[in-house]
Amino acid sequence: MQIRMTLNREPLEVEVMPRVTLADCLRHQLGKTGTHLACEHGVCGACTVIVNGQAVRSCLMLAVQANGAEVVTVEGLTPDDEEFGPLQQAFRKHNALQCGFCTSGMLTTAHALLTAEPDADHERIRSVIAGNICRCTGYLSIVDAIHEAGESYRANKERA
Amino acid sequence: MKLPPFEYASPRTLQEATTLLSKHNGDARPIAGGQSLLPLMAFRLAAPSLLVDLANIPGLDRIEIRDDGVHVGALTRWCQIEADRRLTAAHPLLSEAVKHIAHYQIRNRGTIGGSLAHADPAAEMPALAITCGAEITIAGAKVSRVLAAKDFITGPLETALEPGEVITSIRFPKWRSHRRWAFQEFSKRRGDFALGGVALHFDEDAQGHASEVHIGVFGTGDTPGRLSAAEEFVRGKKVDAGLAQAAGNIARSAVRVASDMHAGAAYRQALIGTLIERALVEAASRAIEE
Ligand SMILES: Cc1cc2nc3c(=O)[nH]c(=O)nc-3n(C[C@H](O)[C@H](O)[C@H](O)COP(=O)(O)OP(=O)(O)OC[C@H]3O[C@@H](n4cnc5c(N)ncnc54)[C@H](O)[C@@H]3O)c2cc1C
Ligand code: FES
Ligand code: FES
Numbered sequence: 001m002q003i004r005m006t007l008n009r010e011p012l013e014v015e016v017m018p019r020v021t022l023a024d025c026l027r028h029q030l031g032k033t034g035t036h037l038a039c040e041h042g043v044c045g046a047c048t049v050i051v052n053g054q055a056v057r058s059c060l061m062l063a064v065q066a067n068g069a070e071v072v073t074v075e076g077l078t079p080d081d082e083e084f085g086p087l088q089q090a091f092r093k094h095n096a097l098q099c100g101f102c103t104s105g106m107l108t109t110a111h112a113l114l115t116a117e118p119d120a121d122h123e124r125i126r127s128v129i130a131g132n133i134c135r136c137t138g139y140l141s142i143v144d145a146i147h148e149a150g151e152s153y154r155a156n157k158e159r160a
Numbered sequence: 161m162k163l164p165p166f167e168y169a170s171p172r173t174l175q176e177a178t179t180l181l182s183k184h185n186g187d188a189r190p191i192a193g194g195q196s197l198l199p200l201m202a203f204r205l206a207a208p209s210l211l212v213d214l215a216n217i218p219g220l221d222r223i224e225i226r227d228d229g230v231h232v233g234a235l236t237r238w239c240q241i242e243a244d245r246r247l248t249a250a251h252p253l254l255s256e257a258v259k260h261i262a263h264y265q266i267r268n269r270g271t272i273g274g275s276l277a278h279a280d281p282a283a284e285m286p287a288l289a290i291t292c293g294a295e296i297t298i299a300g301a302k303v304s305r306v307l308a309a310k311d312f313i314t315g316p317l318e319t320a321l322e323p324g325e326v327i328t329s330i331r332f333p334k335w336r337s338h339r340r341w342a343f344q345e346f347s348k349r350r351g352d353f354a355l356g357g358v359a360l361h362f363d364e365d366a367q368g369h370a371s372e373v374h375i376g377v378f379g380t381g382d383t384p385g386r387l388s389a390a391e392e393f394v395r396g397k398k399v400d401a402g403l404a405q406a407a408g409n410i411a412r413s414a415v416r417v418a419s420d421m422h423a424g425a426a427y428r429q430a431l432i433g434t435l436i437e438r439a440l441v442e443a444a445s446r447a448i449e450e
Contacts, residue, residue: 001168017165018165018166018167018168018211019162019163019164019165019166021163021198024162040161040202041161041198041199041202041203042195042198042199042266045263045265048265054239054268055264055265055268056265056268056269057195057265057266057269059198060194060195060198060199060266060269061194061198061269062168062194062198062211064168064170064213065194065213065215067170109264109265113264127264127350127351128264129264130263130264130349130350130351131262131263131264131265131266131351
């Protein structure tokens with residue numbers, strides 16, 4: 001099936017079999033290997049991408065279901081490939097990653113959250129990332145990083 | 161884990177969807193959010209030859225508050241129910257229960273119709289629908305029908321749906337003002353399936369005695385259901401801490417539970433008793449808006 005989507009702000013078309021998940025389409029057909037796969041059945045959150053503004057598990061979505069959608073992957077959070085965005089900077093500052101396997105899912109989830117709710121407090125952040133497993137950090141640094149990045153998202157929202 | 165091969169159709173009308181589904185003799189399945197079906201397929205517990213995507217059929221994802229209750233379209237996603245502020249007055253128990261379902265990303269795709277059709281014994285929505293006496297509207301290629309939730313859920317992952325049928329909406333009967341309610345569950349990680357849970361509501365007469373007592377439990381055995389022993393005990397009495405404790409004890413011995421890899425039977429019985437006690441105390445002590 002031929003599908004059309006906007007990936008990190010660029011429109012594209014791709015031919016996919018119905019059985020291909022959005023995650024595999026992104027990684028194998030579109031070269032966006034920043035999206036990580038661990039459990040491949042919806043429990044870990046590593047594969048989170050943003051579809052039409054909402055965080056979703058890309059291992060639990062068919063590529064054909066993304067026909068016509070706007071998709072943002074972790075690569076899309078660094079528009080010019082040079083400067084880190086506020087979330088990435090906060091993650092670096094707080095050492096919110098060790099092996100980095102969960103990180104793209106954490107960043108995409110947090111980006112969707114803070115774009116919609118820049119005022120999210122610690123409690124809200126914890127409940128949202130409860131769906132993302134990290135085997136390394138113990139989560140506290142991740143929660144702190146997301147909370148700190150909220151400030152930039154608030155400023156962006158006020159400017160808009 | 162990669163999915164087994166299948167064909168995919170994305171019809172624009174309900175008629176097209178039911179016709180496609182009934183032509184395939186039970187070998188075709190509807191897909192809504194895919195949050196339960198795709199994991200099943202990944203594990204090869206399901207391998208339909210055709211998936212009929214319901215997502216592009218307009219009009220199935222609305223929440224309407226009418227005189228006879230709250231009507232929720234089958235394709236309504238958890239995140240939409242959670243965000244609908246009208247429900248905190250129109251059906252506070254529905255609003256609260258949905259907060260406990262699955263994780264953030266899954267809530268952005270999972271639907272109420274998909275959850276009922278999937279009929280997981282540990283899921284919140286089938287239990288809530290049975291507790292509240294909800295009705296489920298089902299469309300087939302030729303006829304439509306309406307079933308009470310308790311007749312719809314027939315076993316673990318089993319429903320009264322015939323091949324080719326699709327759930328179109330769920331009606332929760334009108335919520336009485338001043339109704340008392342609570343929702344309690346326990347899961348190891350927030351958003352995971354609960355080891356056990358309780359949804360309940362009751363009304364009070366002028367003397368403060370409980371009437372119309374509905375107590376539902378889930379995560380206990382093959383299907384969620386109401387616990388009539390506890391309901392009968394509470395009916396006609398004033399709910400306070402002592403009564404809640406006694407009701408919890410009755411529930412503990414009356415509830416039928418199963419052991420599985422997540423928890424043993426004795427643990428689950430104790431859990432249900434405790435949750436019912438807590439839920440009754442919570443319901444009785446909640447400030448009621450005039
Ligand atoms: C990690 C994880 C944790 C979860 N935790 C919870 C939890 O705590 N509580 C909970 O309740 N759920 C939980 N879920 C499941 C989630 O809520 C699903 O969204 C829901 O059970 C199914 O909805 P869906 O729209 O995704 O259905 P789908 O996966 O699309 O479909 C499920 C089944 O229903 C059928 N179906 C779908 N829509 C219709 C319809 N309109 N008419 C007829 N048949 C239909 C499909 O053919 C399929 O058999 C969890 C899922 C995951 C992956
Ligand atoms: S890989 Fe998708 S949730 Fe684990
Ligand atoms: S940093 Fe290693 S899993 Fe999170």
